[in-house]
Amino acid sequence: MSQRDLLLRIVAASVTASRKAAEIVRGVLKSGDLGIVEKTGKNDLQTEADRAAQRCIVASLHKQFPKVAIFGEESLDPMEKIPDDYVTKDLDPDVMSKVCPEIYKNVTDDQIVIWVDPLDGTAEFTQGLLDHVTVLIGIAVNGEAKAGVIYQPWYNYEAGPEAEMGRCIWGLIGLGSFGFTRQVPPADKNLITTTRSHSDWIVTEAVNSCEPSEIVRVGGAGHKVLLLIEGKVHAYVFASKGCKKWDTCAPEAVLHAIGGRLTDLLGKPILYHEKVQRKNAGGVLATLYSHQWYVDKIPQEIRENFVSDTPSEEMLQLKQQQGASVAAGGDSSAASTGANWEGSSVDPPEYTQKTDEKFSSKPKI
Numbered sequence: 453m454s455q456r457d458l459l460l461r462i463v464a465a466s467v468t469a470s471r472k473a474a475e476i477v478r479g480v481l482k483s484g485d486l487g488i489v490e491k492t493g494k495n496d497l498q499t500e501a502d503r504a505a506q507r508c509i510v511a512s513l514h515k516q517f518p519k520v521a522i523f524g525e526e527s528l529d530p531m532e533k534i535p536d537d538y539v540t541k542d543l544d545p546d547v548m549s550k551v552c553p554e555i556y557k558n559v560t561d562d563q564i565v566i567w568v569d570p571l572d573g574t575a576e577f578t579q580g581l582l583d584h585v586t587v588l589i590g591i592a593v594n595g596e597a598k599a600g601v602i603y604q605p606w607y608n609y610e611a612g613p614e615a616e617m618g619r620c621i622w623g624l625i626g627l628g629s630f631g632f633t634r635q636v637p638p639a640d641k642n643l644i645t646t647t648r649s650h651s652d653w654i655v656t657e658a659v660n661s662c663e664p665s666e667i668v669r670v671g672g673a674g675h676k677v678l679l680l681i682e683g684k685v686h687a688y689v690f691a692s693k694g695c696k697k698w699d700t701c702a703p704e705a706v707l708h709a710i711g712g713r714l715t716d717l718l719g720k721p722i723l724y725h726e727k728v729q730r731k732n733a734g735g736v737l738a739t740l741y742s743h744q745w746y747v748d749k750i751p752q753e754i755r756e757n758f759v760s761d762t763p764s765e766e767m768l769q770l771k772q773q774q775g776a777s778v779a780a781g782g783d784s785s786a787a788s789t790g791a792n793w794e795g796s797s798v799d800p801p802e803y804t805q806k807t808d809e810k811f812s813s814k815p816k817i
């Protein structure tokens with residue numbers, strides 16, 4: 453198979469891996485032992501489902517694409533033995549039946565970074581709100597979210613035994629998004645979704661400044677973008693630095709592939725290259741329509757708290773004056789202290805997701 457299909461093959465392998473991961477997380481719930489661990493605190497949990505799903509996805513993709521950098525949310529022991537039945541190698545036939553858009557024909561392994569959130573909506577998962585949970589695999593090319601898989605393992609779980617459980621939504625910019633029914637949101641309302649379990653006064657103030665007719669508080673970045681693409685809400689507004697690249701890469705690509713946008717709160721792009729800081733320090737704003745209207749609604753006193761992945765012109769000039777090179781992913785505190793702007797060194801320790809040595813072939817800086 454030609455190199456021009458590389459991106460399509462990664463998407464097809466991701467769809468298969470997400471399906472397997474969904475089986476695994478459903479199995480963990482059935483076992484009754486969630487193995488909950490607090491990471492940075494009680495608002496940041498990890499369960500056996502998060503761990504097992506990441507093992508499955510990362511091992512499956514790494515086996516098939518050993519030269520592609522893969523970053524997962526959970527810090528796991530790279531030397532751990534992965535059960536053989538966790539590793540999938542099939543390419544999803546529906547994805548492979550599509551023609552890869554011409555624009556990707558020259559994409560090579562070293563231009564791709566895969567961002568894995570093995571279980572998005574962990575807080576809600578531990579509370580039994582199962583339809584808030586998704587498995588997210590985002591694929592970035594040259595630092596931009598280009599393709600994504602959002603698997604909802606418990607879709608239809610309350611629809612009776614006849615209903616098929618789980619669904620896979622996937623998208624590739626230039627091709628479209630598949631696996632759901634697109635609907636237009638009600639024209640006479642302004643429904644805004646935001647976090648259910650990671651709120652504070654800035655989060656609420658930012659939502660209120662967008663004049664919501666109703667606030668829909670649900671778990672998961674993936675789930676909130678599903679509400680957007682199915683026309684159940686008009687915007688996803690999250691004025692917090694809590695979301696990371698693995699939360700937004702897949703949802704951004706799926707949304708963008710049908711004409712929507714996911715940016716930071718300032719309307720600037722979120723970047724996804726290998727060395728970008730993991731947290732979304734600019735917050736998150738996603739819409740299908742009227743994106744700039746929402747950007748303009750965010751008041752200056754809220755905007756001031758957020759920093760885009762893309763350095764501003766002023767930052768670039770400041771750094772040039774200091775004679776230092778600038779890499780995207782820096783923040784103002786790093787600039788003022790002269791700290792290294794590159795890679796995870798700009799992340800506070802609780803956000804640092806080190807490259808999984810075993811699964812990244814990239815040279816370390």
Ligand SMILES: Nc1ncnc2c1ncn2[C@@H]1O[C@H](COP(=O)(O)O)[C@@H](OP(=O)(O)O)[C@H]1O
Nearest residue numbers: 496571572573574647649650671672673694695
């Ligand atoms: N303050 C915070 N601390 C840690 N994680 C946060 C956070 N705010 C948001 N997140 C993460 O961002 C994702 C979406 O958040 P929310 O559901 O609140 O909208 C969740 O991903 P995970 O469930 O994969 O960890 C959540 O944990």
Ligand SMILES: [Mg+2]
Nearest residue numbers: 496497525574
């Ligand atoms: Mg988490």
Ligand SMILES: [Mg+2]
Nearest residue numbers: 569572573699
């Ligand atoms: Mg998440």
Ligand SMILES: [Mg+2]
Nearest residue numbers: 525569571572
């Ligand atoms: Mg997660």
